Each structure stands twice: as structure tokens, then as C-alpha cells.
Amino acid sequence: MRAVLQQRYGSPDEVELGELPRPEPAEGEVLVKVRAASLNGSDRENLAGSPFYARIGGLRSPRHPVPGSDVAGVVEAVGSAVTEYAPGDEVFGELLGYRGGLAEYVATPPRLLARKPSELSFVDAAALPQAGCIALRATAGVREGEKVLVNGAGGAGGAMVIGLAKHFGAEVTAVDRADKAEYLRRVGADETIGYEDEDWARRRGAWDRVVDLVGHRSPYRVGRALRPGGRYLMVGGQTRILFAVLLAGPTAGLGSGRRVRVLVVPQSRADLEAVTALVLDGAVAPVIDRVYPLAAATTAFRRIAAGDNRGKVVVEVS
Ligand SMILES: NC(=O)c1ccc[n+]([C@@H]2O[C@H](COP(=O)([O-])OP(=O)(O)OC[C@H]3O[C@@H](n4cnc5c(N)ncnc54)[C@H](OP(=O)(O)O)[C@@H]3O)[C@@H](O)[C@H]2O)c1
Incomplete structure (x- = not known):
């Protein structure tokens, strides 16, 4: 599968498009075909490895090579212990450890994922989890x-x-x-x-x-x-x-x-559902800065690294 890879901490030049084997969902995981992933300040920090807390996932280099924490997509397969989602379900959410989203597929425990309302596009849904919570x-x-x-x-x-x-x-x-x-x-x-x-x-x-x-x-x-x-x-x-x-x-x-x-913000499905309800009620809306194709992920990272984005940068993955 195509994936954005980051082997070292540093500038957006450390980010490149590459190939990885498609993950297999473990017993308690779902495999999501990612349609869109959005970038947060935490992705900028995880790219730079700064502030220091951004290195919790790898002191000298990122342990997980794929950046990207917020995703929206379609369940492709589920592990044998997963009962709450089935292939074809549209989901969105924040990934554990804030990494793995900028790839065509990601395997993740289902507890952080919510069902994507049909009123929300994949781009808007991907923009919501971290910022909304x-x-x-x-x-x-x-x-x-x-x-x-x-x-x-x-x-x-x-x-x-x-x-x-x-x-x-x-x-x-x-x-x-x-x-x-x-x-x-x-x-x-x-x-x-x-x-x-x-x-x-x-x-x-x-x-x-x-x-x-x-x-x-x-x-x-x-x-x-x-x-x-x-x-x-x-x-x-x-x-x-x-x-x-x-x-x-x-x-x-x-x-x-x-x-x-x-303020410690837990990664929480309940919070994501609560803020999504506010979005559907028209109380607030995700603000999209730009949408890039996966092949332009380096440009997307350049934009957030320079602080030029006004709102969310989203990468359309597939
Ligand atoms: N507490 C938690 O549980 C939790 C959970 C998730 C994420 N986070 C953290 O929450 C933060 C999320 O912010 P975000 O995603 O909105 O970040 P962001 O996209 O990086 O936005 C930060 C903004 O602050 C501006 N800025 C830089 N220096 C400033 C200054 N001295 N005074 C005022 N504004 C300044 C930046 O503009 P310029 O770059 O143009 O200067 C940028 O527009 C990240 O640090 C992330 O790690 C916390």
C-alpha cells in the first residue's frame, strides 16, 4: 500500500511517499481503508520531535514510520474479536499514539472510532477528531x-x-x-x-x-x-x-x-460523538484550510510547519 513515511525527526523534507505491506488486523482490531487524514499541531510536533513530549513514541526516531493521527474511512476487514463494526461501515477517529493515518490502510482498535454520519464528508470527518475533542x-x-x-x-x-x-x-x-x-x-x-x-x-x-x-x-x-x-x-x-x-x-x-x-484531553469516542452532534446541530463546523492528495503530503507538512495554515490541512488518501 502507499504510505507517507518519516524515518527521522526533522523538517518536512523527512516526509516522503513510499510503500509498506498492507497491515493485517489483529484479533481486536479493525482494518480501515483511509479516505482522508488531517494534520494537527501534534503532527508538526511529531515531525520535528519537539517539544520533547513529541518523542514519547520514539526517543531518537519515530517508532511508527507513518505520521497522521486523525482519519476517516471505510472498514475493510475486522479481527475475529470485533463485533461492533463490519466491513463497509464508514468510521472516523483519532489513532492511538497519534500515528499511522497517512496510509491507504490502518489497523486500529475500534474503541476510538465512531460511525461517520452520512451528512459529513470524509474530509470534514477527518478534520474533526483532535480539534473537536x-x-x-x-x-x-x-x-x-x-x-x-x-x-x-x-x-x-x-x-x-x-x-x-x-x-x-x-x-x-x-x-x-x-x-x-x-x-x-x-x-x-x-x-x-x-x-x-x-x-x-x-x-x-x-x-x-x-x-x-x-x-x-x-x-x-x-x-x-x-x-x-x-x-x-x-x-x-x-x-x-x-x-x-x-x-x-x-x-x-x-x-x-x-x-x-x-488540560488533558483524553482520546475518547464519547467526546468525538458529543462534538459531532454539535457539528450536526450547526453549533460549530470544522474549518478546512486546504486539501492535498497523498502524493503532496510533503507540501501539506510544509504548510503546517511554516504555520501558514488557517484551520485544518487535510490529505485525501484514496
Ligand atoms: N492537552 C492535550 O491532551 C492535547 C491533546 C492533543 C493535542 N494537544 C496539543 O495541542 C496543541 C494543538 O494546537 P493546534 O493543533 O491548534 O496547533 P497548531 O496548528 O500548530 O496551531 C498553533 C498556532 O499558534 C500560533 N502561534 C505560534 N506561536 C505563537 C505565539 N507565541 N502566540 C500565539 N500564537 C502562536 C501558530 O502560528 P505561527 O506558526 O504562524 O506562528 C499557529 O497558528 C499542540 O501543541 C498539541 O500537542 C494537546
Whole structure:
């Protein structure tokens, strides 16, 4: 089968189209014929091997040679212990270990896969899992009128966070490269901040919630930017800041009910189904930046490595 291969950590030049044997599903796995796979910030990190947590799947080189975590496709075969899916079922989801999706077939346990609604195209379904599940958790409990800041809003996942926060009635400030401002307004932001122009953390007591997709500020600095009772949720960013937030977050609330913590987003079928229901209700929609054929996977990675994508880059596999 055709597959995108990445043998080393590095630049998009490490990514090339190659051939691998078609996987056989184990007893508890389904074999999915992949129709589309989408790229996330985690794919950019897994390509570069940075931040350090991106090397959990292989310290010196990727243990699994095929990148790609979010897929949509058709069940081709099932292992003998699988009863919930049958060949021909249309499914989508995030793959365990965030790898394996950029290939014509992937064998995976079925517990993370959901049935693809017929209303969703394979491209839209592939764009949904990681970004949608992050957005669902990051906006849980947002109330009408809250001031929400999304840092790193212009990439793969930000638009879903903006969309759901707006759906729940928040006033949203989106932070990213200044030249993404028009895009951010188009996907629902009320205010935009170019990170080259202003440091949002200097606005003291400004936000009820900060969703940080690219955390690089100390927990105390971000704590001061919150309103009393507000919360800072670190979704991604620098490893040392991740540890700082884990260790010092509980004391960074400054005794005023502010909470500073890392948001761990589990890979969950229930969450995927919940956010898909919101999409089908029209509450929010996946935002597609560009769709590439499998043969152009290197170009797709170049786009996300440069941070030029506005929303999701999707690769049509077959
Ligand atoms: N917590 C969890 O359980 C969990 C689960 C899955 C994934 N994640 C993490 O979640 C993150 C997902 O983000 P994503 O997929 O949306 O990433 P992304 O596509 O890489 O988007 C990040 C955006 O942030 C912008 N940016 C870079 N530096 C910035 C700065 N200093 N200030 C503001 N914006 C900045 C980037 O723009 P430029 O590049 O143009 O500067 C880009 O538009 C990843 O780190 C991933 O590892 C976490």
C-alpha cells in the first residue's frame, strides 16, 4: 500500500511517499481503508520531535514510520474479536499514539472510532477528531457573556475552540500571527491580537478563561491575566512550561479562586460523538484550510510547519 513515511525527526523534507505491506488486523482490531487524514499541531510536533513530549513514541526516531493521527474511512476487514463494526461501515477517529493515518490502510482498535454520519464528508470527518475533542473539553462550562481568550487560535485547532466558545455565548479574543486576524474574525472572534504586537498577559484580570494552545508563559503571569474565579487551560506548548503549570499551577491562583492547569484531553469516542452532534446541530463546523492528495503530503507538512495554515490541512488518501 502507499504510505507517507518519516524515518527521522526533522523538517518536512523527512516526509516522503513510499510503500509498506498492507497491515493485517489483529484479533481486536479493525482494518480501515483511509479516505482522508488531517494534520494537527501534534503532527508538526511529531515531525520535528519537539517539544520533547513529541518523542514519547520514539526517543531518537519515530517508532511508527507513518505520521497522521486523525482519519476517516471505510472498514475493510475486522479481527475475529470485533463485533461492533463490519466491513463497509464508514468510521472516523483519532489513532492511538497519534500515528499511522497517512496510509491507504490502518489497523486500529475500534474503541476510538465512531460511525461517520452520512451528512459529513470524509474530509470534514477527518478534520474533526483532535480539534473537536480539544474544543469540547476546553470550552466545557463556558457561560453566556464570559470573556474567553484563545492563544494560538489560527492553527489546526483554534477555530473549533472559537466556534464552540461563541456557541456557548462567550466574547472571544483570538491571538495569533497578526496576518491571521481577518481569518480569525471570519471564524467568529470578536477581537484579535497579533502576538507580535501585544502581549495579552499584560492585561491584568481580563479573562474568565484562557485556552492556550501554545503555552510559553509562567503560570504566575497567566494567573494574573485572569479575572477572579477565572481559569487558564494549557493545551499545548513548551515542555518546561507544561511542567511549571503542573507543579506551580495550584499555587498560581493567587488565592482568588483562579485556576491554572494543564488540560488533558483524553482520546475518547464519547467526546468525538458529543462534538459531532454539535457539528450536526450547526453549533460549530470544522474549518478546512486546504486539501492535498497523498502524493503532496510533503507540501501539506510544509504548510503546517511554516504555520501558514488557517484551520485544518487535510490529505485525501484514496
Ligand atoms: N492537552 C492535550 O491532551 C492535547 C491533546 C492533543 C493535542 N494537544 C496539543 O495541542 C496543541 C494543538 O494546537 P493546534 O493543533 O491548534 O496547533 P497548531 O496548528 O500548530 O496551531 C498553533 C498556532 O499558534 C500560533 N502561534 C505560534 N506561536 C505563537 C505565539 N507565541 N502566540 C500565539 N500564537 C502562536 C501558530 O502560528 P505561527 O506558526 O504562524 O506562528 C499557529 O497558528 C499542540 O501543541 C498539541 O500537542 C494537546
